[in-house]
Amino acid sequence: xxxxxxxxxxxxxxxxxxxxxxxxxxxxxxxxxxxxxxxxxxxxxxxxxxxxxxxxxxxxxxxxxxxxxxxxxxxxxxxxxxxxxxxxxxxxxxxxxxxxxxxxxxxxxxxxxxxxxxxxxxxxxxxxxxxxxxxxxxxxxxxxxxxxxxxxxxxxxxxxxxxxxxxxxxxxxxxxxxxxxxxxxxxxxxxxxxxxxxxxxxxxxxxxxxxxxxxxxxxxxxxxxxxxxxxxxxxxxxxxxxxxxxxxxxxxxxxxxxxxxxxxxxxxxxxxxxxxxxxxxxxxxxxxxxxxxxxxxxxxxxxxxxxxxxxxxxxxxxxxxxxxxxxxxxxxxxxxxxxxxxxxxxxxxxxxxxxxxxxxxxxxxxxxxxxxxxxxxxxxxxxxxxxxxxxxxxxxxxxxxxxxxxxxxxxxxxxxxxxxxxxxxxxxxxx
Numbered sequence: 001x002x003x004x005x006x007x008x009x010x011x012x013x014x015x016x017x018x019x020x021x022x023x024x025x026x027x028x029x030x031x032x033x034x035x036x037x038x039x040x041x042x043x044x045x046x047x048x049x050x051x052x053x054x055x056x057x058x059x060x061x062x063x064x065x066x067x068x069x070x071x072x073x074x075x076x077x078x079x080x081x082x083x084x085x086x087x088x089x090x091x092x093x094x095x096x097x098x099x100x101x102x103x104x105x106x107x108x109x110x111x112x113x114x115x116x117x118x119x120x121x122x123x124x125x126x127x128x129x130x131x132x133x134x135x136x137x138x139x140x141x142x143x144x145x146x147x148x149x150x151x152x153x154x155x156x157x158x159x160x161x162x163x164x165x166x167x168x169x170x171x172x173x174x175x176x177x178x179x180x181x182x183x184x185x186x187x188x189x190x191x192x193x194x195x196x197x198x199x200x201x202x203x204x205x206x207x208x209x210x211x212x213x214x215x216x217x218x219x220x221x222x223x224x225x226x227x228x229x230x231x232x233x234x235x236x237x238x239x240x241x242x243x244x245x246x247x248x249x250x251x252x253x254x255x256x257x258x259x260x261x262x263x264x265x266x267x268x269x270x271x272x273x274x275x276x277x278x279x280x281x282x283x284x285x286x287x288x289x290x291x292x293x294x295x296x297x298x299x300x301x302x303x304x305x306x307x308x309x310x311x312x313x314x315x316x317x318x319x320x321x322x323x324x325x326x327x328x329x330x331x332x333x334x335x336x337x338x339x340x341x342x343x344x345x346x347x348x349x350x351x352x353x354x355x356x357x358x359x360x361x362x363x364x365x366x367x368x369x370x371x372x373x374x375x376x377x378x379x380x381x382x383x384x385x386x387x388x389x390x391x392x393x394x395x396x397x398x399x400x401x402x403x404x405x406x407x408x409x410x411x412x413x414x415x416x417x418x419x420x421x422x423x424x425x426x427x428x429x430x431x
Contacts, residue, residue, distance in 0.1 A: 002144040002408035004137070004401065009118065011042050012136040012404075015107070016116040016125035022084075024069055024168030025111035029083045032164050035107050036087040039135065039162050043089050046143055048160070052088035052184070055081040056165075056174040060181075066173050067208070067330040084108065084164035086175045088184050091142070092157040097376055100186030101418055102159040103411075104176060104367060105135040106166035110393045123399045129385040130392035133399035134192040134407060135162065137384065141411025145419075148412065152419040159184055163367065169208065171333060172367035180370050188344065188418055189379040190411075191368040194390060197406060199349050200357040200381040202338040203368040204251050204278040207285060208330040209292055211236055215269035215316070215323040227316045227323055229271035230260040232303060236324075237273055239299040240292070247291045250280035252362060269323075278365050281335050293326050300324055334372040336379060344378040347417050354382060354410055383407060 004012075015038065020030045033053075040050050058074050058081060073080045109127040116125035123133060138160070146153060161184060165175030191203075213233055218226025241255040253275065260271035277292065279285035300320045307317035349356055357363070364387065371379040384403035391397045 001402075001405045002140050002412050003405055004140050004408065007042070008136055008140050009401075011038065011139075012123060012133060013116060013118055014038055015132040015136065016123065016127055019113060020108050020127065021111050021113070022108045022165070022168030022170065023077070023080055024073060024170055029079065030108065032084055032108060036085065036162055039107065040087060040089060042139055043160065046091065046139065046146060048089040048091045048158075050087065051090045052179070052182075053085060055083075055085040056178045057081075060178050061174055065332055067169055067171060069168070069329060070170055070173055081174060084174065086164050086179060087162040088179060089160040089162070090157065092154070095155075095157040097185070098187045099155060100157040100159060101415060102161065102184065102186040102189045103138055103192060104161040104163065104189065105131050105138060105192040106163050106175065106367065107132060107135060108164045108167050108175075110167050112395065114395065114397050121401055123401065123404075124397065126397055128397050128399040129194050129390040130387065130397070131166075131192055131194075131383070133385070133404050134194070134383045137404040137408040138192055138411055140405070140408035142415065144408060144412035145415035149416045149419060153415065156415070156419045157186070158415070159186060166367050169330065171206070171330065171365075172370055176367035177370045180374065185371065185374060185377055187377060188347070188414075189371055189377055190414070191366055191379070191381045192383045193364075193366050193381050194383045194385040194387050194392060195357065195381055196386045197382070197384060197403075197410065198355050198357045199345075200363055201379070202280065202363045203336040203381060204280050204363050204365045205285060205333040205335040205369045206276055206278045206330065206365045207289060207328065207333065209275045209277070209289075210327045210329050211273040211275070211296055211324065212327050213269070213271045213324050215319065217269040218267040220265045220267065223267045224312045224315060226267045227269040227319060228267050228313060229269055230267075231313060232316055232320055232324065233258055233260065233271050233273045235303045236296060236299045239302070240275060240295055244275075244277075244288075244292060244295055247288055248277065248279070249284050249288075250362060251278035251284065251288065253277050279335060280363065281337055285332075285335065289328075289331065296324070296326055334369050336368050336372045339378065341378045343421070344380070347421065348380060348382070348414060350413065350417070382410065
């Protein structure tokens, strides 16, 4: 365990006070640049230099992997990207990738600001565990490693990506992905997310489908005259919620928001049903997408057959296939598959410091997906706390000081062991 200093605790409180909500979840411009500047100032005391602090270019966000919400935001708001830059810090001279460790942590948050505080044992506030707390603990761990083995770390380059664009469904396309395309990664790459200090060497990807109904409204006195999108989408939501998960095969299916309207005195003919589906590999993702579209088509036929003579729903049943379609808001993202790398596993999971994520427990989605396929690189996800237990993305988000300090200790140990391994290998002391 590595104790956080007073300055490091103050830095975390300062970062928590700065609102950095993703612009995909808020109309307010985030203070991401201010947060990244404060983080960079703290890192400079450890010897880090700022090697990049800029926003992604719109030209980098035109391919099919970019979520629809991001493409629309870039088109509609010229300040969208400029207000959400990403930061890259580097410690040590330019070295080969084999001698480089990269840490990735995001400083943007979801919406729903929380009261900021520290009672001596627990930090509260939006981002406390996801992921401003881990970001500060990361610096504490690097500080401890430098104190423990300054000479040995002289042969290691440490890179930190402090990114935007992780939250709000952006999936890292304007934060992490452009940085990796520029080559800022290493032989070892750790993404700092809450894993309960269990090493996770895989990451699911996610796709978002929108089932749209575009029909005609009707007045409540003549409900049969229009299309009832609420009833039709309700039928499809129930069917998808009960049948689609069995085809997820290592991923998850979230049947999420259903919206048609707010008023009681009309029948809404238009509506949207959102589904978010994760998958462990591209083949499973494609199969799950095909299954979703097939289940929607089967559900429409089922609805039409069941309600063709209903006095109120007959028109909806007759036209259901014509007014309903699946629109993909996010699709085709890579997933990070687990790789057996004995060197990395020995380095990352020494006894008592971190355990391995159980093979039968589903992973989750994070920016680590963009490491898929990059040569000569081992990637893992590791961090303090738990997404559920610590209320990430929910009211009451918190991070315990003891968890942050345990993570700092793990970071320190990983860096010292990485440097020792490289030093021993290059110096001929290890066969």
